[in-house]
Amino acid sequence: MSRIARAETARISLATSCRLLLAIAGAASLAACAQAPVGRQKADLAGASRQAAVERPHRVAALHPRPISRARVPNGDAKQTASHGVASFYSDTETASGERFDRNELTAAHPTLPFGTKLRVTDTNSGRFVTVRVNDRGPYVRGRVVDISPSAAEALGMVDKGITNVRLEVVQ
Numbered sequence: 001m002s003r004i005a006r007a008e009t010a011r012i013s014l015a016t017s018c019r020l021l022l023a024i025a026g027a028a029s030l031a032a033c034a035q036a037p038v039g040r041q042k043a044d045l046a047g048a049s050r051q052a053a054v055e056r057p058h059r060v061a062a063l064h065p066r067p068i069s070r071a072r073v074p075n076g077d078a079k080q081t082a083s084h085g086v087a088s089f090y091s092d093t094e095t096a097s098g099e100r101f102d103r104n105e106l107t108a109a110h111p112t113l114p115f116g117t118k119l120r121v122t123d124t125n126s127g128r129f130v131t132v133r134v135n136d137r138g139p140y141v142r143g144r145v146v147d148i149s150p151s152a153a154e155a156l157g158m159v160d161k162g163i164t165n166v167r168l169e170v171v172q
Contacts, residue, residue: 082167082168082169082170083145083167083168084124084145084165084166084167084168085143085144085145085146085165085166085168086143086144086145086163086164086165086166087121087144087145087146087147087148087156087158087163087164087165087166088139088141088144088147088148088162088163089147089148089149089150089152089153089158089159089162090109090138090139090147090148090149091103091149091150092136095107095109095135095136096109096115096135096136096137096138097115097135097136099135101136101149102149103149103150103151104149104151105133105149105151106130106131106132106133106148106149106151106152106155107132107133107134107135107136107148107149107152108121108132108133108134108135108136108146108147108148108149108152109134109135109136109137109138109139109146109147109148110134110136110137110138110145110146110168111137111138111139113134113170114134115134115135116133116134116135117133117134117170118131118132118133118134118170118171119131119132119133119134119146119168119169119170119171120168120169120170120171121146121148121152121156121166121167121168122166122167122168122169123156123157123158123164123165123166124164124165124166124167125164125165126156126157128155128156128157129156130148130152130155130156131171132148132149132152144163145166145168146166146168
């Protein structure tokens with residue numbers, strides 16, 4: 001085979017390789033277009049209402065971490081009895097349990113405890129405590145373990161601070 005023929009064969013194989021590479025890149029880009037964009041998935045999560053978040057607990061669990069620490073009942077019962085973390089207070093018009101929010105009641109929002117559970121919320125800095133009833137879901141801010149009503153916040157003396165470190169204990 002002559003030198004010219006070898007050069008021509010090399011050019012043909014290079015052109016074939018380039019075409020093949022372009023075909024693979026085109027197929028990969030079409031396959032990527034078939035998937036839902038990440039921005040749309042995040043927008044779907046952000047657009048969900050509070051009620052919808054309660055109806056889809058798997059999304060709530062993915063956004064909100066569990067309490068920082070837990071203590072177990074000595075007899076082996078798996079019921080959560082204590083946790084530590086940050087508390088804040090909130091106001092709303094309706095709760096996840098369906099009852100109307102009353103800022104004068106000693107109530108709280110907790111992500112996992114059943115409605116009606118009584119919690120003793122103790123400010124770890126001052127030692128002040130208040131007993132509240134869980135009637136809502138939340139908090140919806142990463143790192144917080146409980147939201148309490150404004151009257152409970154006043155009892156703890158945290159209205160001016162907005163947030164405080166607390167210990168939660170199940171009373172009931």
